[in-house]
Amino acid sequence: MDENTIKEKLKTYIIKEIIKDEEYPLTNDEPLISGGLIDSFSLVNIAVFIENEFKVKIPDTELTVENLDTLDAMASRTMKELS
Amino acid sequence: MTIQSLEFFAFFALVLVLYYIIPKKFQNLLLLVASYVFYISISLNFALILLVMTLVNFGWAHYISRVQGKSRRKRLIIGIFFNTIIWLFFKLANFFVLQVIALIKQLGLPFNTGSMKVLLPIGLSFYTLQAISYLLDVHREQMPPSQKLVDFSLYMAYFPKLTAGPIERAQRFLPQLRQSRSLDNKSAARSFTLIIIGLFRKIVVADTLMAVIPRNFIQEGASFSLLEILIWVMTGAFALYNDFCGYTNMVRGISGFFGIELTRNFAHPLFARNFSEFWGRWHISLSSWLRDYIYFPLSRYLVRRNPNVKNKANIILPPMVTMIVSALWHNPQLSYLTWGVFMGVALAGERVKSAFRPVKPPSKLPLWRQSIAMTLTTVLGLGIPILLVTHFYSLGTLFQHILNHSPWTLPQSRVFLLILPGLWIDILQYRSKNETPFMHWAPITKALLLALAALGIFFFAQERIAEPFIYQGF
Secondary structure, eight states, X not given: OOHHHHHHHHHHXXXXXXXXXXXXXXXXXXXXXXXXXXXXXXXXXXXXXXXXXXXXXXXXXXXXHHHHSSHHHHHXXXXXXXX | OOTXXXXXXXHHHHHHHHXXXXXXXXXXXXXXXXXXXXXXXXXXXXXXXXXXXXXXXXXXHHHHHTOOHHHHHHHHHXXXXXXXXXXXXXXXXXXXXXXXXXXXXXXXXXXXXXXXXXXXXXXXXXXXXXXXXXXXXXXXXXXXXXXXXXHHHHHHHXXXXXXXXXXXXXXXXXXHXXXXXXXXXXXXXXXXXXXXXXXXXXXXXXXXXXXXXXXXXXXXXXXXXHHHHHHHHHHHHHHHHHHHHHHHHHHHHHHHTTTOOOOOOOSOGGGOSSHHHHHHHSSHHHHHHHIIIIIHHHHHHHHHHOOOTTOHHHXXXXXXXXXXXXXXXXXXXXHHHHHHHHHHHHHHHHHHHHHHSOOOOGGGSOHHHHHHHHHHHHIIIIIHHHHHHHSGGGHHHHHHHHHHSOSOOOOOTHHHHHHHHHHHHHHHHHHHTOXXXXXXXXXXXXXXXXXXXXXXXXXXXXXSXXXXXXXXXX
16 A cells, blocks of 8 residues: 555545545645644544554554644554554 | 752752763763762652662563563553552552541540651652653563663653653653763753743742732632632742743753753643643643553543544543543642543533534634633633632632622732743743744843843842742642
């Protein structure tokens, strides 16, 4: 699975389940956590989605702004676990 | 010796000189020895307790790492249980000792109760959390157990952070001990600036504000209006913030001179626009510990069981449990427990809103709405907890004030003048997104500011005996 596919799947999930606005123009580099779109609980939902969809676990201590603030960062981190 | 005392700075200066004279391979050992000298100067018994906990946790982490599966988990649970029991014993001991003393006196027994008090070792609550996070990280194979007892001991005992944090993570702290450390002009200037900001916040702002707040202003018969009571409560909140933030600035500055970066503990909490944001900005080392080791594991467990974002247990349980644990960590008393429940309800309430409606980032709200949100969050996030914790048993009297007294009189204006300097520092830091914005100012402005700060610290320090940092009591 490549990074772009991961990004698209994450984007679809976040727009539908977290932001709950299917018209939202989410970009790959938009700061999701530091921008206030995602709170810490939503991060857990995303982490469990990643577990179920991509079969990798991102540890609790790594669910941080530094690792997961943008779609780019989330996809990159997921790829790191996959490899 | 207290961290803001002249004795401490003389001690720090001596350690710093030795640190850069001796061969680098002995620097960690020197810091460890200095840390124990510092702690023994407070209490030999406290130092012995820390030593025992250090040795047990060092060995136990290795013991955990030797096995897998259920045995590994069992050993982890025993390790966490050991640390928790020690902490609980000292936190609760005095409560029970006081009951025993009261009973002895009631029965008229000939018993010397003067020596029965059990003192809570300063820093125990902080280094206990460090030990538990270390065991958990080793168990989860996020890091191997430390091979160097000196390094691990320093992680537990490092004197700048020993008495009131920040609560460091071994994964972040131990690698710094393995690196070669030096001090350049930029780091020295930044560290010095942090120390000055910290001293200013503590001595000029926090201690002075605490001194002007009337004692027992909610007591029976007190003549303060509701507005005055609110202002005194918020004054106490500002004092607490500047006391703790001042402490953290100082210890981070002190540690910076040794080339060791400590975790930032505050990120302008007065500018938080909701409670979730507030807890990402206030006492960050504690809130991130709670997030990583309680909130996230519990949330993950619940979401795996039921991924529906609207599920009630998913929304309510994690913030409630986390805030109750936070409150009890501070103090296992009813007043703190009430604060924990209040904050848990507030956080769960925010989750309910975002679980059912499209999310709108606070930064995209109009400025006036953000300002109102900041004010409300500060009043409710800081003011209410201060009220609950310090005046829990006077709340009935407070409600009588609300019903009986005129709400519109103000306290003396000097309290606003005292709040302004601390607020000004926060505004500068928030707008520049820099803890030390003054470093980029013109040299003459910096010199003038430094002279004013130093004069302020000097004169205000003469006014009263240095108060201990509030968080050393936890």
